[in-house]
Amino acid sequence: MSxxxxxxxxxxxxxxxxxxxxxxxxxxxxxxxxxxxxAVLRRYRADLGAERGRARDAASDALVVAVEQGxxxxxxxxxxxxxxxxxxxxGLGLVHxxxxxxxxxxxxxxxxxxxxxxxxxxxxxxxxxxRVEVIGWRHAPEYPAPVxxxxxxxxxxxxxxxxxxxxxxxxxxxxxxxxDEEQR
Numbered sequence: 001m002s003x004x005x006x007x008x009x010x011x012x013x014x015x016x017x018x019x020x021x022x023x024x025x026x027x028x029x030x031x032x033x034x035x036x037x038x039a040v041l042r043r044y045r046a047d048l049g050a051e052r053g054r055a056r057d058a059a060s061d062a063l064v065v066a067v068e069q070g071x072x073x074x075x076x077x078x079x080x081x082x083x084x085x086x087x088x089x090x091g092l093g094l095v096h097x098x099x100x101x102x103x104x105x106x107x108x109x110x111x112x113x114x115x116x117x118x119x120x121x122x123x124x125x126x127x128x129x130x131r132v133e134v135i136g137w138r139h140a141p142e143y144p145a146p147v148x149x150x151x152x153x154x155x156x157x158x159x160x161x162x163x164x165x166x167x168x169x170x171x172x173x174x175x176x177x178x179x180d181e182e183q184r
Contacts, residue, residue: 067158115157121151123147132167134168146171152166
C-alpha cells in the first residue's frame with residue numbers, strides 16, 4: 001500500500017495507519033470501575049461510621065439519663081418508706097401501696113436496660129470501698145467495725161459495672177475502742 005488514502009485489500013492486514021486519531025470525548029479523566037467502586041464504598045463506610053457514632057452518642061446520652069433516674073427512683077423509694085406510717089395514719093395506705101408498686105415498676109424498667117441501684121447500708125467498708133465515696137464518719141459504740149451507716153446516694157451500676165459511685169456516711173467504733181475480733 002502506497003498511500004494512507006487507499007483502502008487495503010481484503011488480503012492485506014490492517015496497520016496502525018488504518019486508524020485515524022480523534023479527540024477523546026470529555027475531559028480525558030477516566031477512572032477504572034474498580035476505583036469508582038472503591039470511592040463509593042469509602043463514602044458509604046464514612047456515612048455508616050458517622051451514623052454509628054450518632055447512635056453511640058444517643059445511647060450514651062440515654063444511659064446518663066437512666067443513671068440519673070436510678071438515683072432519683074432510689075431517693076423516691078427512701079422518701080416513700082420514711083413516710084409510710086404517716087400515709088397509713090392519714091388513711092392513704094392505698095396511695096402508699098400504689099406508689100410502691102409504681103416505684104418497683106420504675107426499677108424494673110431500669111433493670112431491663114441494664115441499670116441497677118444498690119443501697120450499701122450495713123455493708124462493711126472492705127466490701128464497698130471501690131463502689132462508694134465516703135463523705136463522713138459517725139463514731140459510736142453501736143458500730144463494731146467500719147460499716148455504711150447512711151446512704152446519701154445509692155451506687156448505680158450498668159451491667160454490673162459501677163457508673164456512679166454511692167455517697168455514704170460510715171459508722172465506726174469510737175477511736176479509743178478497738179474493733180471486734182470477728183470483724184478484723
